[in-house]
Amino acid sequence: MKRSFILKNPIAFVFMILSLCCILIVLITTLRLPELTVGDKAVASNQISVIRKVPKDHKLGKFGEMMIKMLPKDLAFTVFIPSEKAFERELSLRVNESLTTEKLDDTYAVISRILGFSAVPRTMYSTSVDYGNEISYDAVSGFTLNISKDKDGMLIVNRVRSEMVDVKKKDVLVHIMDGVIMDAAFEQSVKPDDSED
Missing domain, CATH: 2.30.180.10 (FAS1 domain)
Structure with a gap:
Protein backbone atom coordinates (compact mmCIF):
# COMPACT_ATOMS: atom_id res chain seq x y z
CA MET A 1 0.00 0.00 0.00
CA LYS A 2 2.79 2.41 0.90
CA ARG A 3 4.68 1.67 -2.33
CA SER A 4 1.69 2.33 -4.44
CA PHE A 5 1.11 5.63 -2.59
CA ILE A 6 4.68 6.80 -3.36
CA LEU A 7 4.46 5.74 -6.99
CA LYS A 8 1.05 7.35 -7.47
CA ASN A 9 1.91 10.63 -5.69
CA PRO A 10 4.43 12.60 -7.79
CA ILE A 11 5.49 14.87 -4.92
CA ALA A 12 6.31 11.91 -2.66
CA PHE A 13 8.17 10.23 -5.52
CA VAL A 14 10.31 13.33 -6.25
CA PHE A 15 11.01 13.81 -2.53
CA MET A 16 12.17 10.17 -2.22
CA ILE A 17 14.47 10.49 -5.28
CA LEU A 18 15.96 13.77 -3.99
CA SER A 19 16.53 12.26 -0.55
CA LEU A 20 18.35 9.26 -2.02
CA CYS A 21 20.47 11.54 -4.24
CA CYS A 22 21.43 13.74 -1.28
CA ILE A 23 22.42 10.72 0.80
CA LEU A 24 24.44 9.37 -2.11
CA ILE A 25 26.24 12.71 -2.61
CA VAL A 26 27.08 12.97 1.10
CA LEU A 27 28.49 9.43 1.13
CA ILE A 28 30.61 9.97 -1.99
CA THR A 29 31.90 13.31 -0.73
CA THR A 30 32.78 11.83 2.65
CA LEU A 31 34.69 8.98 1.07
CA ARG A 32 36.66 11.28 -1.25
CA LEU A 33 37.73 13.93 1.31
CA PRO A 34 41.47 14.10 1.96
CA GLU A 35 42.40 12.69 5.30
CA LEU A 36 43.56 14.98 8.07
CA THR A 37 46.74 14.83 10.09
CA VAL A 38 46.33 13.68 13.65
CA GLY A 39 48.94 14.85 16.14
CA ASP A 40 52.44 14.37 14.74
CA LYS A 41 51.55 11.50 12.36
CA ALA A 42 50.42 11.99 8.78
CA VAL A 43 47.33 9.88 8.13
CA ALA A 44 46.93 10.60 4.43
CA SER A 45 48.76 8.09 2.27
CA ASN A 46 48.88 10.35 -0.80
CA GLN A 47 50.44 13.30 1.02
CA ILE A 48 54.22 13.72 0.73
CA SER A 49 55.24 15.34 3.94
CA VAL A 50 57.85 14.97 6.62
CA ILE A 51 56.75 15.86 10.13
CA ARG A 52 59.64 17.10 12.24
CA LYS A 53 59.70 17.15 15.98
CA VAL A 54 60.82 20.54 17.20
CA PRO A 55 62.35 20.88 20.65
CA LYS A 56 60.11 22.95 22.92
CA ASP A 57 63.06 25.00 24.10
CA HIS A 58 64.08 25.94 20.53
CA LYS A 59 65.32 29.51 20.49
CA LEU A 60 64.41 31.88 17.71
CA GLY A 61 67.34 34.14 18.39
Whole structure:
Protein backbone atom coordinates (compact mmCIF):
# COMPACT_ATOMS: atom_id res chain seq x y z
CA MET A 1 0.00 0.00 0.00
CA LYS A 2 2.79 2.41 0.90
CA ARG A 3 4.68 1.67 -2.33
CA SER A 4 1.69 2.33 -4.44
CA PHE A 5 1.11 5.63 -2.59
CA ILE A 6 4.68 6.80 -3.36
CA LEU A 7 4.46 5.74 -6.99
CA LYS A 8 1.05 7.35 -7.47
CA ASN A 9 1.91 10.63 -5.69
CA PRO A 10 4.43 12.60 -7.79
CA ILE A 11 5.49 14.87 -4.92
CA ALA A 12 6.31 11.91 -2.66
CA PHE A 13 8.17 10.23 -5.52
CA VAL A 14 10.31 13.33 -6.25
CA PHE A 15 11.01 13.81 -2.53
CA MET A 16 12.17 10.17 -2.22
CA ILE A 17 14.47 10.49 -5.28
CA LEU A 18 15.96 13.77 -3.99
CA SER A 19 16.53 12.26 -0.55
CA LEU A 20 18.35 9.26 -2.02
CA CYS A 21 20.47 11.54 -4.24
CA CYS A 22 21.43 13.74 -1.28
CA ILE A 23 22.42 10.72 0.80
CA LEU A 24 24.44 9.37 -2.11
CA ILE A 25 26.24 12.71 -2.61
CA VAL A 26 27.08 12.97 1.10
CA LEU A 27 28.49 9.43 1.13
CA ILE A 28 30.61 9.97 -1.99
CA THR A 29 31.90 13.31 -0.73
CA THR A 30 32.78 11.83 2.65
CA LEU A 31 34.69 8.98 1.07
CA ARG A 32 36.66 11.28 -1.25
CA LEU A 33 37.73 13.93 1.31
CA PRO A 34 41.47 14.10 1.96
CA GLU A 35 42.40 12.69 5.30
CA LEU A 36 43.56 14.98 8.07
CA THR A 37 46.74 14.83 10.09
CA VAL A 38 46.33 13.68 13.65
CA GLY A 39 48.94 14.85 16.14
CA ASP A 40 52.44 14.37 14.74
CA LYS A 41 51.55 11.50 12.36
CA ALA A 42 50.42 11.99 8.78
CA VAL A 43 47.33 9.88 8.13
CA ALA A 44 46.93 10.60 4.43
CA SER A 45 48.76 8.09 2.27
CA ASN A 46 48.88 10.35 -0.80
CA GLN A 47 50.44 13.30 1.02
CA ILE A 48 54.22 13.72 0.73
CA SER A 49 55.24 15.34 3.94
CA VAL A 50 57.85 14.97 6.62
CA ILE A 51 56.75 15.86 10.13
CA ARG A 52 59.64 17.10 12.24
CA LYS A 53 59.70 17.15 15.98
CA VAL A 54 60.82 20.54 17.20
CA PRO A 55 62.35 20.88 20.65
CA LYS A 56 60.11 22.95 22.92
CA ASP A 57 63.06 25.00 24.10
CA HIS A 58 64.08 25.94 20.53
CA LYS A 59 65.32 29.51 20.49
CA LEU A 60 64.41 31.88 17.71
CA GLY A 61 67.34 34.14 18.39
CA LYS A 62 67.30 37.72 19.61
CA PHE A 63 65.79 39.21 16.46
CA GLY A 64 63.19 36.47 16.12
CA GLU A 65 62.10 37.01 19.73
CA MET A 66 61.90 40.75 19.05
CA MET A 67 59.58 40.07 16.11
CA ILE A 68 57.31 37.83 18.20
CA LYS A 69 57.09 40.46 20.96
CA MET A 70 55.88 43.05 18.42
CA LEU A 71 52.79 40.98 17.59
CA PRO A 72 49.50 41.53 19.44
CA LYS A 73 48.80 39.03 22.22
CA ASP A 74 46.20 36.27 21.89
CA LEU A 75 45.82 36.50 18.10
CA ALA A 76 46.74 33.73 15.70
CA PHE A 77 49.67 34.59 13.43
CA THR A 78 52.07 32.66 11.24
CA VAL A 79 55.47 34.33 10.95
CA PHE A 80 58.27 33.45 8.55
CA ILE A 81 61.24 34.53 10.68
CA PRO A 82 64.72 34.75 9.15
CA SER A 83 67.41 32.70 10.89
CA GLU A 84 70.15 34.53 12.76
CA LYS A 85 72.52 33.80 9.85
CA ALA A 86 70.02 35.28 7.37
CA PHE A 87 69.69 38.45 9.49
CA GLU A 88 73.45 38.83 9.44
CA ARG A 89 73.97 37.86 5.78
CA GLU A 90 71.19 39.94 4.22
CA LEU A 91 70.60 42.78 6.68
CA SER A 92 74.01 43.05 8.39
CA LEU A 93 72.33 42.68 11.80
CA ARG A 94 74.53 40.91 14.32
CA VAL A 95 73.40 39.67 17.71
CA ASN A 96 76.70 40.18 19.51
CA GLU A 97 77.11 43.85 18.55
CA SER A 98 76.70 46.34 21.36
CA LEU A 99 73.62 48.32 20.45
CA THR A 100 73.55 52.02 21.17
CA THR A 101 70.16 53.70 21.54
CA GLU A 102 70.32 55.01 17.98
CA LYS A 103 71.39 51.63 16.57
CA LEU A 104 68.69 49.88 18.64
CA ASP A 105 66.03 52.21 17.18
CA ASP A 106 67.28 51.45 13.66
CA THR A 107 67.24 47.73 14.44
CA TYR A 108 63.64 47.91 15.72
CA ALA A 109 62.62 49.82 12.59
CA VAL A 110 64.16 47.19 10.29
CA ILE A 111 62.75 44.27 12.26
CA SER A 112 59.24 45.77 12.39
CA ARG A 113 59.37 46.26 8.62
CA ILE A 114 60.50 42.65 8.11
CA LEU A 115 57.67 41.55 10.40
CA GLY A 116 55.17 43.34 8.15
CA PHE A 117 56.46 41.40 5.14
CA SER A 118 56.54 38.01 6.86
CA ALA A 119 53.54 37.78 9.22
CA VAL A 120 50.21 36.33 8.11
CA PRO A 121 47.17 36.87 10.38
CA ARG A 122 46.22 33.19 10.52
CA THR A 123 47.71 29.86 11.58
CA MET A 124 49.24 27.96 8.68
CA TYR A 125 51.02 24.69 9.45
CA SER A 126 53.35 23.20 6.84
CA THR A 127 50.92 20.28 6.50
CA SER A 128 48.26 22.65 5.16
CA VAL A 129 50.35 23.23 2.02
CA ASP A 130 50.29 20.39 -0.52
CA TYR A 131 53.44 19.43 -2.39
CA GLY A 132 53.27 20.74 -5.96
CA ASN A 133 50.69 23.43 -5.21
CA GLU A 134 51.28 27.10 -4.52
CA ILE A 135 49.06 29.20 -2.30
CA SER A 136 49.11 32.96 -1.83
CA TYR A 137 48.36 35.01 1.27
CA ASP A 138 48.75 38.68 2.03
CA ALA A 139 51.08 39.56 4.87
CA VAL A 140 50.01 42.23 7.37
CA SER A 141 51.70 44.89 5.21
CA GLY A 142 49.72 43.77 2.14
CA PHE A 143 52.82 42.14 0.58
CA THR A 144 51.84 38.93 -1.26
CA LEU A 145 53.46 35.72 -0.03
CA ASN A 146 53.58 32.82 -2.52
CA ILE A 147 53.97 29.64 -0.48
CA SER A 148 54.79 26.16 -1.76
CA LYS A 149 56.29 23.00 -0.31
CA ASP A 150 59.50 21.21 -1.26
CA LYS A 151 59.72 17.40 -1.55
CA ASP A 152 61.21 17.12 1.93
CA GLY A 153 58.36 19.08 3.56
CA MET A 154 60.13 22.42 3.85
CA LEU A 155 58.18 25.53 2.87
CA ILE A 156 59.34 27.92 0.16
CA VAL A 157 58.04 31.47 0.49
CA ASN A 158 58.84 33.92 -2.34
CA ARG A 159 61.86 31.77 -3.29
CA VAL A 160 63.17 31.69 0.31
CA ARG A 161 63.44 28.15 1.73
CA SER A 162 62.63 27.29 5.34
CA GLU A 163 65.15 25.71 7.70
CA MET A 164 62.60 24.62 10.28
CA VAL A 165 58.81 24.54 10.19
CA ASP A 166 55.93 24.51 12.67
CA VAL A 167 57.64 25.99 15.73
CA LYS A 168 54.88 27.02 18.15
CA LYS A 169 55.44 30.04 20.41
CA LYS A 170 52.22 30.58 22.40
CA ASP A 171 49.60 31.70 19.84
CA VAL A 172 52.18 32.30 17.11
CA LEU A 173 53.28 29.66 14.60
CA VAL A 174 56.83 30.23 13.36
CA HIS A 175 58.66 28.94 10.31
CA ILE A 176 62.40 29.73 10.40
CA MET A 177 63.65 30.81 6.99
CA ASP A 178 67.08 30.71 5.35
CA GLY A 179 66.65 34.24 4.06
CA VAL A 180 64.69 37.43 4.58
CA ILE A 181 61.29 37.95 2.96
CA MET A 182 60.98 41.56 1.77
CA ASP A 183 59.85 43.59 -1.22
CA ALA A 184 62.28 44.90 -3.83
CA ALA A 185 62.16 48.53 -2.63
CA PHE A 186 63.05 47.61 0.95
CA GLU A 187 65.73 45.20 -0.27
CA GLN A 188 67.36 48.05 -2.21
CA SER A 189 67.25 50.32 0.85
CA VAL A 190 69.06 47.82 3.09
CA LYS A 191 71.49 46.55 0.47
CA PRO A 192 75.09 47.52 1.28
CA ASP A 193 76.56 50.24 -0.91
CA ASP A 194 79.07 48.59 -3.28
CA SER A 195 80.79 51.87 -4.09
CA GLU A 196 82.35 52.08 -0.62
CA ASP A 197 85.86 50.64 -0.21
